[in-house]
Amino acid sequence: MRTLKFLLQKEFRQIFRDKANVRMIFMMPVIQLLILPWAADYEIKNIKLSVADHDHSTYSRQLVSKITSSGYFQLTGYKDSYEKSLEQIEDDEADIILEIPASFEKTLIKENEAKLFVASNAINGVKGSLGSAYLRSILQDFNREVRLEWIQMPKFNPQTQIEVTSSNWFNPSMNYKFFMVPGMLVLLLTMVGTNLTAINIVKEKEIGTIEQINVTPVKKYHFIIGKLIPFWVLGLIAMTMGLIIAFVIYGILPLGSYLTIYGFAAVYLLAVLGLGLLISTFVSTQQQAMLISFFIMMIFVLLSGLYTSIDSMPVWAQWITRFNPVTYFIEVMRMVVLKGSTFADIKIHLLKITGFAVALNGLAILSYRKRS
């Protein structure tokens, strides 16, 4: 116990002595949480629209002004041929083209029917597909207006129509921040846990201090616990700061209890610290540790369901997400924050994370050797 106390004292001293360390641990989460949620928004705005108008009629102009007044589109070109609009796409000055054929107005009135052509730039897939979907719904709306203007609506609708209204449960205003910020908090916690632990231990290897410790009677588990506890505490501090920011800046107050979040985070941190420890046992320089944890983080982030829904991934990728601890914590975080889930609801998640913690730490302890 005495040994452990002094190991911890030494560790905290070293962490807080290095100003860069403190800055990294505390500033990094703050800055990321202040900036990133604003960027991680699925609503597509400012879609650049180029109109190739062959008609130049009242209707075509009405249509264009209706589209631009929706707020989603930004008219960047008003050309008289499709080729010119396409050039704009090639120069990345437009994301989507709306081609209005000649005599659009005439055919619409005479034949009750007219055709429009929409082409979107699919390099940015989300922007392309969402953009044309938005555009289509605006066109439908326009269509209805035109019909209202020209056709006397029958008193009773001859066709049965189903009108759909939807409501968003747990996040009524579909505020993306309510949903992204808790997820980002998880990422920050993972980064602090994995990176710092791995780098800290590898630094001892690099400087050679680990040899000096290895020749002492310090026990393996003392050394490892002495490394885990400080970063466990730091992780919880970083999360507290994140939760404060979530409340102060984004007004996010979890519907569930903070106790559930902290309880889960405590176990989760053990798992990611174990991962950091495991990385540190098979690399020999800080650079390698950085690269490996960066690589793992990339996979963790993209296969965690933070940005994209897991259900829409291919089956093999879904299997990978099951071995990703980040997935579970993001799910739990969202459940607790948005739905107000309790321990009873997350007990399966908790069990799985406990499994991760035991397995990762066990592996790390097995592969950590005091001698080569």
Add this chain to the structure above:
Amino acid sequence: MMQSISVQHIVKTYSEKKQTIKALNDISFEVSKGELFGIIGPDGAGKTSLFRILTTLLLADSGTATVEGLDVVKDLKAIRKISGYMPGRFSLYQDLSVIENLNFFATIFNTTVDENYDLIKDIYSQIEPFKHRRAGKLSGGMKQKLALSCALIHRPTVLFLDEPTTGVDAVSRKEFWEMLRRLKEQGITILVSTPYMDEASMCDRVALMQSGSIMTINTPQGIVQSFKNAIFGVRAKNMLHLLNDLKSNEMVSQAYPSGIYHHVIMKNGESKEELSAYLQTKNHQQLEIIDSTPTIEDCFMNLMQENNE
């Protein structure tokens, strides 16, 4: 008398790609209690591998070694309690202060600085004025003293010092060896390695080591006395020319620069006159040949030559 350190037929090889390098090739030696034993050899002789095996950090491929009668493989825990190790590279916490480092190493050995202060007093008192300075900011000599203090803080019975004087100035080196002599008086067995031949004379006994093998083990005087060949110091106006001429001569076993003279080891006791006569034919000006007493370095060069043949 029981031996403090005993090394029997230790072999250690490293594989690098498809090559295997014999770092230690059947090494055996013994160090008695309270002896100051030096392992002298150039870089790459295998000194550090040997130290790492004895301090239980590395496993040998074959052979056995004991420290104070404890096996380095089976009784590693006991060995870690009684031995102090100072690696060649400064490996204390650079971001902790002098006193914090010392306290830390004292506590992980379950002791306190006060308890063993008398042992380190001599050394530590020299760096005490800087005790709140971070270890990384100390000068080379002070770092060395701190590392030695930390290695001694748990009152070890055996002290392993791997190249403690490498990269330290001449004055600090001399001081360091004096400190070691005083520690020896306390009854601590000291195994020290160094690439500097001139430091051999400070040890009780030395082992001359080269490419993983021990060439000879003897007292420094013994090694010098066992040197049988004639050795001369030669100088002339054109030293480079002189060296080339010496090396191309049949009578000369070895010739190498040493200070202002070239040291020349003769093959079979040829006299100074014979050498002089040869060099006269080569038209060397201001030629001077003196009798030279062999140093450890001369012995080392000679042994190395013999081993290579």
